[in-house]
Amino acid sequence: MHCKIAIDGPAGSGKTTVAKEVAKRLGIDYLDTGAMYRIVGLYLHNSDTDPNATEEIEQRLKNVSIEYKNGRYYLNGNIVGDEIRTAEAGMYASIYSASPVVRKYLTQLQKEICANRSIVAEGRDIGTVVMPNAQVKIFLNASPEVRAKRRYEELKAKGTEVSYDELLKQIIERDKKDTSREIAPLIKAQDSIEIDTSDLTIEEVVNKIIKIANEKCKIVKEQ
Template identity: 45%
Template sequence: MSVNIAIDGPAGAGKSTIAKMVAKKLGYVYVDTGAMYRAMAYYFLTNQIDSTDREAIEKAVETVDVTIQYENGQQVVLLNGENVNDKIRNEEVGNMASATSVYPNVRKKLVALQQKLAQSTDVIMDGRDIGSVVLPNADVKFYLTASSSVRAQRRFAELQEKGVACDLDQIEKDIIDRDERDMNREVSPLTICEDAVLVDSSYMTIDEVVAELIRIVEEKTNGN
């Protein structure tokens, strides 16, 4: 019987970083749901389907299979059996993924594929609607958050390290605006599940958060 872990939370809370580290330590598969949306977007691009052509997109969705495997410790995203790791990380694919993820049929298809993956494998997934929609019966659910000011400071530091000019106040404003959109969107809004464990990482190091999540997972699954 596979074990499923769901991590939800707002933008900038460190979900992906934490999920990857927890997965590695527990030997679970980290399901990069964002990469799955990108693989779908790459399919639309290579088949010259316009992001505004809803009918063509909904028809194409039926022929797409996206899954994630691990080979030699590396995540491999497979689109209809083909490794597309080196083809889905550019700006064009990212923009297409953002434009097409709003279609209910795209989300419905990928949720079904994510659920299929979770049935046969010990997985950890992060996102906005994992515990509420994708894995409602997850063995352990977390809601990982941090104050908007802390999330803004983390993002500011990241951008400065990359040499990108940025304004801390504007970053925090953008984070607050995004929280508002995520929580009030029509399809699968960001929500705190009643059975989720709330973890506020505002004053915790990454290692402390990882250790806390692993402790809770082992406690709830009896170490299995």
């Protein structure tokens, strides 16, 4: 039996860091679906693609090849770097993810990657759309202020000069876009377990999820 773990939540809730560590500790694959939306969002923005032009987006995506190998993404054969981790790339991801064409394209790709394997996948619609039958569904959350502070410290550590107030504004705007879009909005799956990470360490969140995984997936053992 394959063990599938879906981790959803808003921007800055700690999904990426937590999911990576859970996958590492359990010795199973990891997939960052949010990165896929950032890749496509940045690509379409740089191609001057109208977010509301369905046919134009469809044509652009015919020239896009996204591969996931050894934990790294490749766009049209080129390795993807930290350019997708900026606040602006996050906004482009949110804008273009509202397109049914983009969501259909990436959802299908994500389902193919997640099929027939034990995996930890994180994003915004994993438990509701990509892996609705996952044995473990987690919804991570935290206040917008805490999430903005985390993103601020993360970017500052990388040498990127950013404004906390601007990041907070962007996170609030993104939350509104993600939860109000018609196609696969950010919502908590009915059978998911919500964990507020505001006052928890990464280690505490990871331990909680591993405990749940070991209860749900008897074959999964911590490495």
